[in-house]
Amino acid sequence: MSKTVSGFSKKTKEEKIDWLVAQYLDGNSTLKNTLKKYWNVDASLQNLHDDFIENTLTNYYLPFGIAPNFKINGSIYAIPMVIEESSVVAAASNAAKFWKDRGGFKAEVLSTQKNGQVHFNFYGKEEAIQSYFKFIKPTLIEDIATLQKNMQKRGGGLVDIKLKDSTQKLKGYYQIHCTFETLDAMGANFINSCLEQFAKTFEAQAQHFEAFKKSNEFPEVVMSILSNYVPDCLVKAEVSCKVNELANNGMDGTTFAENFVRSIEIAKVEPHRAVTHNKGIMNGIDAVILATGNDFRAVEAGVHAYASRDGHYTSLTHAKVESDTFTFWIEIPLALGTVGGLTTLHPLVKVALEILQKPSAKELMQLVAVAGLAQNFAAVRSLVTTGIQKGHMKMHLMNILNQLEATETEKKQAVTHFKKHTISHSDVVNYISTLRN
Numbered sequence: 001m002s003k004t005v006s007g008f009s010k011k012t013k014e015e016k017i018d019w020l021v022a023q024y025l026d027g028n029s030t031l032k033n034t035l036k037k038y039w040n041v042d043a044s045l046q047n048l049h050d051d052f053i054e055n056t057l058t059n060y061y062l063p064f065g066i067a068p069n070f071k072i073n074g075s076i077y078a079i080p081m082v083i084e085e086s087s088v089v090a091a092a093s094n095a096a097k098f099w100k101d102r103g104g105f106k107a108e109v110l111s112t113q114k115n116g117q118v119h120f121n122f123y124g125k126e127e128a129i130q131s132y133f134k135f136i137k138p139t140l141i142e143d144i145a146t147l148q149k150n151m152q153k154r155g156g157g158l159v160d161i162k163l164k165d166s167t168q169k170l171k172g173y174y175q176i177h178c179t180f181e182t183l184d185a186m187g188a189n190f191i192n193s194c195l196e197q198f199a200k201t202f203e204a205q206a207q208h209f210e211a212f213k214k215s216n217e218f219p220e221v222v223m224s225i226l227s228n229y230v231p232d233c234l235v236k237a238e239v240s241c242k243v244n245e246l247a248n249n250g251m252d253g254t255t256f257a258e259n260f261v262r263s264i265e266i267a268k269v270e271p272h273r274a275v276t277h278n279k280g281i282m283n284g285i286d287a288v289i290l291a292t293g294n295d296f297r298a299v300e301a302g303v304h305a306y307a308s309r310d311g312h313y314t315s316l317t318h319a320k321v322e323s324d325t326f327t328f329w330i331e332i333p334l335a336l337g338t339v340g341g342l343t344t345l346h347p348l349v350k351v352a353l354e355i356l357q358k359p360s361a362k363e364l365m366q367l368v369a370v371a372g373l374a375q376n377f378a379a380v381r382s383l384v385t386t387g388i389q390k391g392h393m394k395m396h397l398m399n400i401l402n403q404l405e406a407t408e409t410e411k412k413q414a415v416t417h418f419k420k421h422t423i424s425h426s427d428v429v430n431y432i433s434t435l436r437n
Contacts, residue, residue: 071104124217284375
């Protein structure tokens with residue numbers, strides 16, 4: 001029987017599941033019931049989720065948690081986090097508590113410009129394309145007047161457009177590089193609409209430009225799209241305290257600071273370490289971005305490009321000791337929004353933004369950067385003191401117990417037992433087997 005299908009998107013959700021179960025799940029009714037079990041009992045809420053994407057079958061749940069006690073720029077926050085990885089929320093909470101008693105986190109937005117490009121080919125003389133761009137630039141701006149009217153009313157809109165000659169990278173390759181301010185909106189649709197209008201005007205008017213007609217060489221647009229690399233949309237977060245306040249797990253403050261700074265230096269020069277180091281930062285950042293309905297994939301791509309901006313993949317965080325003061329900080333590109341998209345559609349996103357006291361996009365940038373810095377501090381602190389596995393496996397214990405379908409009584413006994421014993425998957429299996437025998 002063929003596993004291809006026509007008109008799948010037009011089927012009801014029930015019909016889609018029936019087809020999937022018949023074609024790919026060997027008619028397994030248990031798997032079918034699992035898919036349906038995650039439907040929301042509130043039909044209107046389920047319909048809302050169904051409309052987020054095409055061919056929805058069910059909902060995929062991730063835990064929505066809170067990391068409390070974050071003191072940021074003098075105010076106390078509880079930061080919502082959506083993530084499945086054990087220990088992330090606990091680590092962020094521990095870091096928040098640690099720094100709350102040492103002045104808290106300081107954060108500031110350094111810049112907020114986003115960008116996009118019209119990519120085009122041109123094989124004629126450079127002076128001809130330069131002359132044309134100078135001529136057409138006012139018209140390009142004029143032609144997006146309607147598109148950016150509302151954005152300009154709020155204080156945003158197009159910042160500038162420039163012609164970039166990239167022919168040294170790729171023969172005949174030029175781009176119109178555009179910068180935008182989108183305020184509290186993520187702005188993807190706005191930016192892409194402007195870019196497509198630029199492309200349309202740029203290509204159409206080129207047909208009448210005399211220099212092009214004489215040489216019979218015309219610019220040809222390849223594509224128009226925003227960029228998720230936003231090095232001019234930067235936020236900084238930092239913490240600092242006296243070295244003697246860093247004493248931890250039997251390690252004096254000076255030794256801790258030296259080991260901590262050294263670990264950051266290693267992540268700066270060794271990509272194998274830097275990737276894992278930065279992944280830990282993104283544990284915190286992605287969790288808050290998901291909770292607030294922002295695009296974690298765009299942020300991930302932009303952040304890792306930023307970590308490689310000097311041609312070498314390196315640490316996103318920095319640390320130093322000067323005059324007996326320890327300072328730990330991050331500068332990171334974050335293009336976020338608090339209006340539009342899922343921020344106004346997903347009920348839990350609305351809750352998350354309420355928990356964060358209805359932040360502006362700039363305020364959300366600061367909160368997210370702090371979450372990343374806190375996560376990194378917690379991870380590096382573990383690495384240079386007790387090791388990463390002690391805390392991680394403690395949190396992972398419950399996952400193992402759930403895999404073994406442990407009862408509530410068995411879970412309580414296991415938690416008590418493993419407070420004094422090393423946790424490994426095999427040790428937990430053996431312990432539960434012993435209990436049951």
